[in-house]
Amino acid sequence: MRRGGYWIIILALFALLIVVLALGCTRRSNPERALTYPEGTLLTASVDWNSLEGNAYGDPARRNVYIYCPPGFGENSEKEYPVLYLLHGYAERYHYFDKIHQIQKVADRLITSKQIQPMLIVMPDCFTSFGGSYYTNSEVFINKYESVEFGGSYEDFIISELRAYIDGSFPIRGELREESPPADSLVYRKNRAIGGYDMGGYGALKLAMKYPQYYGSISAMSPYPTHFTYGETDTVIDGLELTNMPQEWIDVVFGENGFSPGNVKAYYSMFDSVMEKGVYSMPHTARLFAMASAFSPHSDYVKFAEPETVSTFFKGTFMGALGIDLPMDASGNTMYFAWKHLWRKHDLKILLDSLSKQRGINPFEEIDIYMDCGSEDDFALTQVRLFDSYLDELGIDHHYEEYTGYGDFFAGGDNFLHDRFDDILKFHSRSFPKLTNLNAPQIVYPTGSQEVNLGSILELNVEAEDADGDSMILGAKFVLFEQKPVKNEADPLNDTTNATFEDFGNGKGLLTFIPKENQVGLWVVRFRVSDGELWSEKLITIRVKK
The missing domain is CATH 2.60.40.10 (Immunoglobulins)
Structure with a gap:
């Protein structure tokens, strides 16, 4: 037989093999296809928000918002939905929960398999030039009568503008009018929830305790910070009641920057180091500046009892007479005005105590609360444990879960955020009022x-x-x-x-x-x-x- 004959036989056998394999494949279901679900819709709203205009950073007032709409959204014009506002963490943007952690796929799967109610999920953009807003209004007075929004009114953005925009643009269950009867108010808040991760977890807890009339449930994933403390020593825990900034916090910032207290030149170059190395290389320092921009913006109008009680950055730069006051100086001393009068009122424990005394009722009394944290989260774990214990002391019903990693995957940061979405969405679904079946009496x-x-x-x-x-x-x-x-x-x-x-x-x-x-x-x-x-x-x- 000639050499060409062998090739003919080989090609014929190869063709036969292809046919057999093709026939075999038609008898099996495609496992990839079997795991697909009807898709919801991820809408992007790009809006000029009044509450973010005119900030000293020059950050844009036009921000995008992701709105997840469940499968079947829009098919029934009379159908209404509950809504979850989901706040991103430090140094992240509105698309974080989906592009990184695929929340749309998680929600599609849970809704289609009837494990959770269909719901809307709203994910706003609260990123700033310093990495994050901490969902706070950073107002600063420039004279006796005028104030400016130093970094933007992010609390007003979430509570007023965004809420009104979603209520007016989407079919959300419940309606809240100026003279709404209590029954309507109850329906309204029970169909609205707020949650977040890291800085967003802090924001969710803070906004819900300040505005409990708007939310029926909260989820805080690795919320940071809850207390303005570091470490687990008695000194730090006692420091919640003291006027000094915790020494552990000061030490870790100096250590991260590689200089000793007293080095003024290195101290005032800290922000340049953050910009050069990145926020993930210097997370404690980066967050210190972000929180200072939210909690303690500087103005020459504010007169201090002693000149040394202020440690200001950026004055005379693009911010003009404004700047940022850190709660510590180059020698590692606490700046008392910034720490005592500006920072501590944003500590969640202190804020919860203050609001409870003002209103005669704990704001969390009628809100369903879920918190979690990874067992190896070196940022948030200690603080979340402290806040969990504090809620226990107050008798506030809540759920706290500490999860562990496996193999080479440690339970810290956002490593397991995709997995946590199952529990988070199920928690909120249980809290939302159940949909009435059309055949129900x-x-x-x-x-x-x-x-x-x-x-x-x-x-x-x-x-x-x-x-x-x-x-x-x-x-x-x-x-x-x-x-x-x-x-x-x-x-x-x-x-x-x-x-x-x-x-x-x-x-x-x-x-x-x-x-x-x-x-x-x-x-x-x-x-x-x-x-x-x-x-x-x-x-x-x-x-x-x-």
């Missing part, structure tokens, strides 16, 4: 607001209907709104005799309420109807008048 009466005078009898007939004709069970529960947010819940149907509810069957019932002296005020009654499998609720208000 519905309460059709009573509606609106009711009034009753002290000593009078209020009788309300309750009616429900079920499209399937199933038998129904009715119930009722009272919630007393002494102030906003709800201070406590009481159930007079169980512990008093002045309110009764009778279920007559067939979707009919009667609420009888004879208010007592201590029950003057506004009440919300939550009626629930169930067919044994599905259920729905309706809220009405009852005002007890003297």
Whole structure:
């Protein structure tokens, strides 16, 4: 046989092999295809935000915001969704959670597999020239009557502008008007959540404790900082109550820059070193400047008791008469004005104490809280543990989880953020009110607001209907709104005799309420109807008048 004949045989056998392999492949399902899910939509809104205009850095007021919309979004014009605001960490941008950690794929999978409710996820851009805003308004006075936003009003941006933009542009459950009744306010905040990682975790905790009327749940992943402390020594923990900046913090900044206290030239070149080496090479120093730009911007208008109580950077540069006051000087001493009067009020423990005293109620009393941190996170772990213990001392119900790594992957930084999204989104989904099934029974009466005078009898007939004709069970529960947010819940149907509810069957019932002296005020009654499998609720208000 000639040499060419061998090649013909070889080519024929090769062709036969290809056919066999092709036929074999058609009999197997493609595992990659089997793991795909219907995709949601990741929208980008680019807006000029008023609260970020005119800052001393010259940072742009036009910022992008990612809005994740779940699979099927827009197919039903009447469908409304809960929303999660997710805040990025230090030195990151709005696209961080998706481009790095693929939150869209995680949300698509969990929603399609019905492990979580469909929800919107809003991811704003709060990056600044110093790496991060700490979600704070950095206002500084330039004379007796005028102030400027030194780095931008990022608290106002999240709380006012962005919230109004999302409420007005997307179908979000609940509506909040100026004179909204408590029932509407409760529905509004329960359908809104805030979370974040690192600096974003700090921002989520801070904004939720300042504005609890807007959020029903918080998730803080490795929040940093919670306390302005370092290390685990007794000195540092006691330092929460002292006026000095923790020595560990000062030491780590000097060590990171490679010079000893007293070297003034090296001290004032710290920021140049950050710019040269990068924020990830000098994280403690970089964050110190970012926090100072948010917490202690400098103005010559502020007069200090002693000249040495200020340590200013950037004055006379592009910021003109403005600058940044660090809470430490070149010798490692605490700058008391910056530390005591400007920084410490942003410490979450101190802020929570202050707000609780002002309002007579802990702001976290009615908010679902989730915190986590990696067991090898050298930045956040100590502080998160301290804050967890502090919430325990206050009796604030919350969930804290400390997770471990495996193999060569240590549990620190954002190494496991993609994995943590499963728990975070499930937590918020559980906190959001459950969607009412279309086949669930519905309460059709009573509606609106009711009034009753002290000593009078209020009788309300309750009616429900079920499209399937199933038998129904009715119930009722009272919630007393002494102030906003709800201070406590009481159930007079169980512990008093002045309110009764009778279920007559067939979707009919009667609420009888004879208010007592201590029950003057506004009440919300939550009626629930169930067919044994599905259920729905309706809220009405009852005002007890003297």
